[in-house]
Structures are given as structure tokens and as C-alpha cells.
Amino acid sequence: MINKERFEELFNQRLIKDISEEQIDIVLSGQYGKALELLRDAEATSLFPALVGPPGVGKTILCRYFASLRAQENKKKTFNWLTMDESIKPSHFIGSFDPAITLKKGFVLEAFNPGPLLNAMLEGGTFLANEINRATEYSQNTLLEPLEEASISIPHLGRIKADNEFFFICAMNPEELSGTHRLSEALKDRIKIWIKLTYPDKSTELDIIRINLPEHFIIEESELELIYSIIKETRHNKIDIDVPASIRAGIAIAKMLGRKRLLEKEKKAEEKESVYVYLSEIVKHVLLGSIKPKPGVKVENIIENIIHKTLGG
Numbered sequence: 263m264i265n266k267e268r269f270e271e272l273f274n275q276r277l278i279k280d281i282s283e284e285q286i287d288i289v290l291s292g293q294y295g296k297a298l299e300l301l302r303d304a305e306a307t308s309l310f311p312a313l314v315g316p317p318g319v320g321k322t323i324l325c326r327y328f329a330s331l332r333a334q335e336n337k338k339k340t341f342n343w344l345t346m347d348e349s350i351k352p353s354h355f356i357g358s359f360d361p362a363i364t365l366k367k368g369f370v371l372e373a374f375n376p377g378p379l380l381n382a383m384l385e386g387g388t389f390l391a392n393e394i395n396r397a398t399e400y401s402q403n404t405l406l407e408p409l410e411e412a413s414i415s416i417p418h419l420g421r422i423k424a425d426n427e428f429f430f431i432c433a434m435n436p437e438e439l440s441g442t443h444r445l446s447e448a449l450k451d452r453i454k455i456w457i458k459l460t461y462p463d464k465s466t467e468l469d470i471i472r473i474n475l476p477e478h479f480i481i482e483e484s485e486l487e488l489i490y491s492i493i494k495e496t497r498h499n500k501i502d503i504d505v506p507a508s509i510r511a512g513i514a515i516a517k518m519l520g521r522k523r524l525l526e527k528e529k530k531a532e533e534k535e536s537v538y539v540y541l542s543e544i545v546k547h548v549l550l551g552s553i554k555p556k557p558g559v560k561v562e563n564i565i566e567n568i569i570h571k572t573l574g575g
């Protein structure tokens with residue numbers, strides 16, 4: 263275990279003080295530019311937006327980028343977010359009393375640790391409620407007052423008014439995906455701009471893979487095309503596949519291939535493995551956990567078929 267001093271030193275070194283300082287490599291072509299524009303419109307009109315799309319289509323990165331733009335334009339504005347599931351309680355948004363201090367001093371301000379929503383409301387930052395439809399209705403209801411009245415009631419302490427710049431975004435997977443609750447009607451009614459994100463068009467997705475590759479990893483265009491065709495295949499086969507490969511899977515395959523290529527840089531052309539050999543190996547390891555088959559379908563069989571179809575062999 264690291265000692266306390268070392269912990270503090272490392273922590274302070276790595277602390278991200280301001281989202282505006284964070285470098286976010288984002289591709290803004292295709293749907294992303296339009297979605298960003300809609301977020302800006304929503305902000306300008308004080309209408310709260312939702313980003314809706316399957317996992318890994320870029321909802322979080324878009325929010326972070328949007329928040330960083332706001333922070334740059336409007337110094338000192340923060341970005342807070344919370345990813346929800348059934349176990350999220352209102353205190354996770356708002357904050358809670360420290361038991362030790364409360365025991366000594368009672369329910370006083372000093373004993374209160376603010377949560378991410380309260381922080382965003384106080385500072386006028388951006389708050390992202392990620393996977394909001396996974397939260398129970400009880401927890402979703404915590405958001406009604408902030409969205410409707412721009413205020414929030416804190417038990418024992420009182421009600422605070424949000425800074426004028428406070429902005430709320432939520433993100434969710436489409437509701438038909440299993441394992442998610444529905445968005446409560448009351449909350450739905452307060453979210454006014456619905457932005458759908460889906461798997462990007464080919465050139466955008468290839469740009470995203472490129473931007474996410476370490477600089478020294480060189481992958482040829484024809485190889486990128488192959489990777490895309492593999493990923494795309496998982497999105498076509500709706501009979502066997504419940505959740506197809508996301509952008510993350512393509513990035514992972516490209517990184518693994520990039521590394522293989524780097525390792526054999528010194529080799530003569532005839533000693534180099536063919537991309538088909540490399541990819542069929544890499545694809546097995548990446549897709550195994552990147553696609554969710556329909557019940558009763560074996561993921562290994564799906565992968566075999568995809569490899570056969572796109573890489574031959």
C-alpha cells in the first residue's frame with residue numbers, strides 16, 4: 263500500500279482541476295457535429311437534452327466535449343456526472359451527511375458532503391445523468407425539482423437555487439434494451455430535446471478509429487477497411503446478435519493490429535504475416551466479449567461466421 267504522503271503527492275499531480283484543460287480527441291463529422299449543435303441550441307434556450315443510443319456510440323465523449331467547450335467559454339465551470347443503476351439513491355446525486363461529524367455537531371452544513379448534482383447546481387456546471395433510465399423511478403424523481411424549478415431541497419439544510427449556468431444532460435440506451443427501467447413520464451416531460459446517436463457512417467467511424475490509435479501505430483487504409491467490414495457485419499446480423507460490436511471494439515482491433523505491425527517492423531516483407539492471419543486471431547479475442555448473442559446462440563459460432571465471411575479461411 264502507498265503511504266499517505268505519496269498518495270497525496272500522486273493525487274495532486276494527477277488531479278484534473280478543470281475540464282477545460284482536458285484534451286478530448288473527438289471526431290465531429292457526421293452525426294456528432296449535428297448532435298453538438300443541438301446541445302448548443304438546447305443550452306441557449308435552457309431546454310434540457312437527452313442523448314439516446316446504444317452503448318459505445320459516443321454519448322459520453324460528446325457530453326464531455328460539450329462540457330469542456332462550456333468550461334472554456336465560461337471559466338471555472340465544472341463537469342459532473344453520475345452513471346446510474348438500480349442501486350443509485352437520491353443521496354448519490356445530492357450528497358449526504360458525514361456520520362462522524364453529524365454525531366458530534368448534528369445536521370449542520372459542515373457535516374454535509376455535496377454530491378455531483380448539487381456541485382453542478384452550485385457552480386453552474388454541466389451535470390450528466392448517464393444511463394438515466396436504469397435508475398429507479400424513486401431516484402429519477404430527485405431530478406424533477408432541479409429541472410422544473412432550478413432548485414433543490416437538501417434535508418435538514420434547506421433549499422438552494424441553482425446558478426443560472428447550471429445545465430443538465432442525460433444519456434440512455436434505447437428503452438427496448440433489456441435490463442433497463444423506463445424513464446418516468448414525469449421526467450420525460452421535462453426533457454425537451456431528444457438527440458439520437460447511432461453507429462456512425464463509415465468515414466466517421468474510420469476517423470474515430472484513427473484518432474484513437476497511438477501515433478506510432480500505423481495501419482494501412484485497406485486494413486482499416488477490413489476492420490470496419492468486420493464490425494459492420496456484427497451490426498447486420500440481427501437474427502443472431504442482440505447487441506453488436508460498438509466503436510470500442512473496432513478501436514481495440516485496430517490497436518492490437520497496430521501493435522503486431524509495430525513488432526514486425528524490422529522484418530522483411532516476405533516474413534510478415536498476412537493481415538488475414540493476424541485479424542482472425544485478434545477478432546476472436548475482441549469480439550468474444552464485445553457482442554451479445556441472442557439467447558441460445560453461441561458467440562463462438564457467430565465469430566467463426568464473421569471471420570469466414572469477411573476474412574475468408
Ligand SMILES: Nc1ncnc2c1ncn2[C@@H]1O[C@H](COP(=O)(O)OP(=O)(O)O)[C@@H](O)[C@H]1O
Binds near residue numbers: 315316317320473509
Ligand atoms: N465522435 C467521436 N470521436 C472520437 N472518439 C469517439 C467518438 N465517438 C465515440 N468515440 C470513442 O468510442 C468509445 C465509446 O464512446 P463513449 O462516449 O464512451 O460511448 P457511450 O457513452 O455511448 O457508451 C470511446 O473510446 C470514445 O473515445
Ligand SMILES: [Mg+2]
Binds near residue numbers: 318
Ligand atoms: Mg457512456
